[in-house]
Each structure stands twice: as C-alpha cells, then as structure tokens.
Amino acid sequence: MYANAPTPVCNEAPEEYMKIFEDVCRQKKLRITPQRLEIYSELARATDHPTAEMLYQRLSAKMPTLSLDTVYRTLGTLISHDLVHKVESTQNQARFEVQHLHHHHVICRNCNAITDLTWNLVDHTNLQGELHAWGKVERAHMVVYGTCAQCRAQ
Amino acid sequence: MYANAPTPVCNEAPEEYMKIFEDVCRQKKLRITPQRLEIYSELARATDHPTAEMLYQRLSAKMPTLSLDTVYRTLGTLISHDLVHKVESTQNQARFEVQHLHHHHVICRNCNAITDLTWNLVDHTNLQGELHAWGKVERAHMVVYGTCAQCRAQ
C-alpha cells in the first residue's frame, strides 16, 4: 500500500534513518543538500506534524540562511517522491510528517494538536475489493476529530 | 456522534429538506435570507463536493448580485451550526457538503473528484473507548486516496 523503495522509519536511531534517507535520495537522483538533510531530519524527529513555518523556525538557529520557500520546495519534492506526507485536515495551513509506518490521526478541534493513531482493524480491511469499480486504491487514512483531555480540563 | 437538532437529509425531496432547513434556521436564530436558501439548496443538490467558487459560479446566473464572500461567510455560518461540512483533504481549495448521513470519502489523486463511501465497520467501532485517554471523540472520517477508473483508462 505504501512506497516500494526502502523507506526510512523514524523509530530507528537518527544515524540509521538519515543514512537510509541519503541512499533513497541517491537512488531517486535527488541531490543531497544540507537543507534537505536538515529539513528531513527535523521532520523525522518531530512528533507534532509541524507546518512548513514551524520547520523553518526550528531550523533557523542552526541554519540561518535557510529560506521558507526552500522548506516548501523541499517538502514538495519529498512528497512527490513519497518520503513525506501532507496530512489531511480541514485547516488552512498544511501539516507534514515523514512517511513511516502506516497510521491515522486524531486532531483536537480546540488546540489543533495532531496525534498518531494505529488502527489495525481498518488497515486490514480489503478496501480495494470493495472499491474495484471505483478505481485503484492507494491509501486509506482516518481522521478523528474531538477535544483532547488538556483542552477539556480547561 | 452528530448534530442533535433535526438535520435536513439530502435523500429527501428538495421541498422537504428546504423546509427542514428553514425550521432549523429559525430554531438557531439564523435569518432566512435568499442567499442562504440558494446556497444551501445548491450544496444539498450537488454530489461533487463543490468548492466555494464552484457554488458561486453555479448560482451566479440565478442570482447575479451574489458575491463570493457571501458564499464563504454563509458556508462558515452553516458549518459552525453543523449544517454543512468542510471535507478533509490535502488540497489547498476547501470543499464542502451538506451534513447528511455519516459517510466517508474517496478522492482521485488525478482529477480530484470526491466520491462518497459508506463503511459500517468503521462507524460501528467504539473509538471513544479506545481513545478515552486522549479526550472526547466527536467525529471519525476516512479519506481514501487512489486513481479513479476514468483516469486509469486514459
């Protein structure tokens, strides 16, 4: 259901998945630039599904010459090579994550926090069978909306 | 899991659900304006999850003085009263639907067509039970991505 090429998985140690990332880039003829390495590394480390702006700000200290449009361009490139995902939502600002093991998302309507959710029951359904008339299914992603415990407590 | 007030359902005849719509508006103290009636009616009739722009163009002939910002404002108002849904996606342009029976969506990556999908297995899972630690679950929506039959044929 996912990429065919070996894909970095963010459970592994940084040295591990950054090495794999470089291999995949070479394989796909993407140049290995300091910007790409930093952006991917930062996104892989993040667990909060940051926006392009958030990535930009987190990297600015370490890489002062980095520009926001490079972040956008890099994310776009990595998305088109299935190394990064844009997360489904109804918000205006896009949010991103590295493509690691398949999972779903829970979004707090109040603070917009995005949390990962695994749901095997859904992932193991033979959707393609149900939808063969529609076309070819590539990916099924669940978005759960609600109010997180912290926001409810307030 | 959904609205508590009687909700128009687009399976019914237009006269039916427009009458219900007016009742709900009165109940929620929303003024019944020609613009709101036309916008809701057009959206209820549509099966393609139109953008604000699409609604605006479809109504322009019938209602030449209608403005695009009124479409946006009206959709916003109806969304905040749970009469309309913004559909989850990774696209930049928002897409809308009237809130009728709960269902999910299949999106063609190529032509961006959005098709409805019912998936009882998902709807009948006790998600709240799984996520009680996270907070209060309000809505679970599946987004399936793929390539539709027409686009594959090309």
Place this chain on the structure above:
DNA sequence: ATAAATGCAAACGGTTTGCGGCAAC
C-alpha cells in the same frame, strides 16, 4: 426599530514562482 446579513473592495496569509547565483555531482 434593531440587529444581522450582504456586497464591495481591500487586505491577509499561506504557498508558489521567475530568476540569478551557487553548490552537488
């Protein structure tokens, strides 16, 4: 009569793009 909704036009903000220079290969 009053408060809310509309239409206009201008602003806003996230994202994209053209271009010259620079860096990876």
Place this chain on the structure above:
DNA sequence: GTTGCCGCAAACCGTTTGCATTTAT
C-alpha cells in the same frame, strides 16, 4: 562543466475582513 538547488523578492490565489447599505425579524 553541467545541472539542479537555493535564496531573494515578487506574484498568486483562496479566504477573510472593515465598512456602509440593505434586509429580516
């Protein structure tokens, strides 16, 4: 050396907003 990537700045485009006017109640 060649090609692709980066940074700058400006454009783009979907969406939002302030304001005066109109309209629903």
